[in-house]
Amino acid sequence: xxxxxxxxxxxxSLIILILLIISFFVFxxxxxxxxxxxxxxxxxxxxxxxxxQFLIDEKQVNFNKVLTGKNFYLINxxxxxxxxxxxxxxxxxxxxxxxxIMMIGINYKDKKKNALNFLKLYGDxxxxxxxxxxxxxxxxFGAYGVPETFLINxxxxxxxxxxxxxxxxxxxxxxxxxxx
Amino acid sequence: xxxxxxGYYSLIFGLLTSIxxxxxxxxxxxxxxxxxxxxxTGLIGFQxxxxxxxxxxxxxxxxxxxxxxxxxxxxxxxxxxxxxxxxGTWGNHEGSLLLWLLVLSGVLLGFIFKSRNEPxxxxxxxxxxxQIIVIGFFVFVLKTSNPFNEIFPVQQEGLGLxxxxxxxxxxxxxxxxxxxxxxxxxxxxxALASMISNYLNKSWAKNIKFWILFSWIFLTGGILLGSVWAxxxxxxxxxxxxxxxENVSLMPWLSLTALLHCIVTLEKRELFKxxxxxxxxITFTLSMVGTFLVRSGILNSxxxxxxDPSRGIYILTFLLVLVLLSFVIFMIYExxxxxxxxxIFTLSKETAILIxxxxxLYFLSVVLIGTIYPIFLDVILDEQISVGPPFYNKLILPFxxxxxxxxxxxxxxxxxxxxxxxxxxxFLVIIFTLIxxxxxxxxxxxxxxxxxxxxxxFFYLLLKSLDQLREKTKNFAQIFSHTGFSLLLISIxxxxxxxxxIIKNIQVGESFTLKNEKIIFKKIAIExxxxxxxxxxxxxxxxxxxxxxxxxxxxxxxxxxxxATSEASIKTTLFKDRFITINIIKDQNFFNVRYQHKPFMIWxxxxxxxxxxxxxxxxxxxxxxxxx
Numbered sequence: 188x189x190x191x192x193x194x195x196x197x198x199x200s201l202i203i204l205i206l207l208i209i210s211f212f213v214f215x216x217x218x219x220x221x222x223x224x225x226x227x228x229x230x231x232x233x234x235x236x237x238x239x240q241f242l243i244d245e246k247q248v249n250f251n252k253v254l255t256g257k258n259f260y261l262i263n264x265x266x267x268x269x270x271x272x273x274x275x276x277x278x279x280x281x282x283x284x285x286x287x288i289m290m291i292g293i294n295y296k297d298k299k300k301n302a303l304n305f306l307k308l309y310g311d312x313x314x315x316x317x318x319x320x321x322x323x324x325x326x327x328f329g330a331y332g333v334p335e336t337f338l339i340n341x342x343x344x345x346x347x348x349x350x351x352x353x354x355x356x357x358x359x360x361x362x363x364x365x366x367x
Numbered sequence: 368x369x370x371x372x373x374g375y376y377s378l379i380f381g382l383l384t385s386i387x388x389x390x391x392x393x394x395x396x397x398x399x400x401x402x403x404x405x406x407x408t409g410l411i412g413f414q415x416x417x418x419x420x421x422x423x424x425x426x427x428x429x430x431x432x433x434x435x436x437x438x439x440x441x442x443x444x445x446x447x448x449x450x451x452x453x454x455g456t457w458g459n460h461e462g463s464l465l466l467w468l469l470v471l472s473g474v475l476l477g478f479i480f481k482s483r484n485e486p487x488x489x490x491x492x493x494x495x496x497x498q499i500i501v502i503g504f505f506v507f508v509l510k511t512s513n514p515f516n517e518i519f520p521v522q523q524e525g526l527g528l529x530x531x532x533x534x535x536x537x538x539x540x541x542x543x544x545x546x547x548x549x550x551x552x553x554x555x556x557x558a559l560a561s562m563i564s565n566y567l568n569k570s571w572a573k574n575i576k577f578w579i580l581f582s583w584i585f586l587t588g589g590i591l592l593g594s595v596w597a598x599x600x601x602x603x604x605x606x607x608x609x610x611x612x613e614n615v616s617l618m619p620w621l622s623l624t625a626l627l628h629c630i631v632t633l634e635k636r637e638l639f640k641x642x643x644x645x646x647x648x649i650t651f652t653l654s655m656v657g658t659f660l661v662r663s664g665i666l667n668s669x670x671x672x673x674x675d676p677s678r679g680i681y682i683l684t685f686l687l688v689l690v691l692l693s694f695v696i697f698m699i700y701e702x703x704x705x706x707x708x709x710x711i712f713t714l715s716k717e718t719a720i721l722i723x724x725x726x727x728l729y730f731l732s733v734v735l736i737g738t739i740y741p742i743f744l745d746v747i748l749d750e751q752i753s754v755g756p757p758f759y760n761k762l763i764l765p766f767x768x769x770x771x772x773x774x775x776x777x778x779x780x781x782x783x784x785x786x787x788x789x790x791x792x793x794f795l796v797i798i799f800t801l802i803x804x805x806x807x808x809x810x811x812x813x814x815x816x817x818x819x820x821x822x823x824x825f826f827y828l829l830l831k832s833l834d835q836l837r838e839k840t841k842n843f844a845q846i847f848s849h850t851g852f853s854l855l856l857i858s859i860x861x862x863x864x865x866x867x868x869i870i871k872n873i874q875v876g877e878s879f880t881l882k883n884e885k886i887i888f889k890k891i892a893i894e895x896x897x898x899x900x901x902x903x904x905x906x907x908x909x910x911x912x913x914x915x916x917x918x919x920x921x922x923x924x925x926x927x928x929x930x931a932t933s934e935a936s937i938k939t940t941l942f943k944d945r946f947i948t949i950n951i952i953k954d955q956n957f958f959n960v961r962y963q964h965k966p967f968m969i970w971x972x973x974x975x976x977x978x979x980x981x982x983x984x985x986x987x988x989x990x991x992x993x994x995x
Contacts, residue, residue, distance in 0.1 A: 200694075207694075211683065211687050213742065217742045218665060218680060308959075322752070
């Protein structure tokens, strides 16, 4: 009996030790992670085979069906609770009015009412808006947070990625790329 | 400046004293002296004194705005009011760690005084083990987070303190929270020492109970202050967001609460020895894990002052060393201390406590998993998720019902064995509970059996706790904290069901309505203060009885660093808070106005205070034999 007890005890200790050491390394990697983080995009190609839901009529559609008919698409991840998004609206509107890009909005972890309110207030630069309630779509794109903007071409290739709100220079750059 | 030098060298002397105490107490342990020499007591006093001097130097540097000091330069500004210059001392990474150290050395000094009648071996061992933690933190502060770094050339002006930290509640939140948070360190050292010195018995329980209560009360107070601050400063009208940073303060609180009940069982019945020690270790480990998560920059929040991975790695390694050390000590001395504890599974108070301990541990694991799961997922599978309220609600709420039931009947049970006699009076309590719950559910308008059950559980706990006031031997500590806890749960539940809000964009002169109330936007004024400019909106609320309530929310634009914060204006009544915030809409005359009804908010704060009061009763109750 005593022998069994001893074995039990050492197995128990071993499990705890292993758990401790695993946790230690997980935390250690987590600490260093931010520097080596890369978005989950292979060859700069975004993954498009998934269903998305429109914000307004709540219909579902496959995302690769959305990306047809244009040479360039701008995917903007935004939210009504995101302060920098408010400043960004004017640049998006500028792009909408002066470039042939299809503007796609991904409404990130938001309430429909607030989102619509936001668009009413700051203008609606988007041709199509989809909801991303859980933030999973944004993870698919490899986004860091809101706002974030991806310029992609008709091969689903990410040409440019802007973390944080767009500014004058970014708008200039996007215009330059899409002109050619 | 000379003051920074003084602070720095004082820290070095503190570290030297620690090493000295460490060796001295190990020599004395070997000699088996019957009493602790005055030398060690004196040295512990000196150690505290050195840290204190260092702390005062830092405060002084902040007060005189000595911008040759890097910490002051980064976190202060000459135009700040004196109060925020002082609180700025711990509103940053370096200063807050100095505060850690101050509390750490302070609790040891307190322990040495409070434990004069305890065995020498036990006291020496506690000192010895505690010095390991102290030395670790001294090295941490000196090596990675020195608060007295000098910069050259000396700057004329500092960078300022984050405006949302410039708040009275948050000014005193860190010291209060730290007293609880860091106070758990002495519980850890003493628990291990009691195992090694074979002193794990009733008198140990009596001795350490003070420190458990001490940490528990301050931790409760610290959490309360943080929550109150979040409510009116962050401007979304919530008081708990299940933010990882809040969670790391809740976790030690949960395990301290479990420990609190265990230690009483140990004191009265010499039971749960092993379990008590495990809880002591878990509690301090959780508070170290919290320090690690918050200070390393793994989590992003107002508490994360700097992102320097070397700091994170240091705390992490140190944490691992401490956990391993406690684990090894536990395994070695396990058999010596714990004889087989048998036959407590009768209907008794200790069984009720044990069951509730399991529940608390379950809640603790839910919070722990919710907090660190995203980190694990990120590292292992490279996926990002955030865990929000639905997770916690789903996993915690259903289990609250049996939890409060055991909590209700536990106190009226007896130690060892209870013979339940069903009295007519207990039916009365049940009937009252049912009436109250049905009435409340009807009133709230949530006709849902689950919510009804929650209310029944909470009200039953409330009435049962109040019912004990009729008993001959009243235990105010338990009655207060249980009553407070049930009130807290009831207010939170009511608050979450009947909160109402409306968001409108309006101009001056316009108005809108919410539930028979008219909200009129009267005017806008601009006021200038020493460290900020504010845009004040004047609102008039006409309630259903046509009474006028004035609310003046503000938008403050702080000058150093230039940031805008939104100050809510809140009118508190016993039954509801009226909460209003405004925001500027760029380049327009419109203001974004958010008006909320927050029922029973004040009861959330009051009930937490009642819980704390219960703890204080337990501390000041002297040598009276009362059950918990």
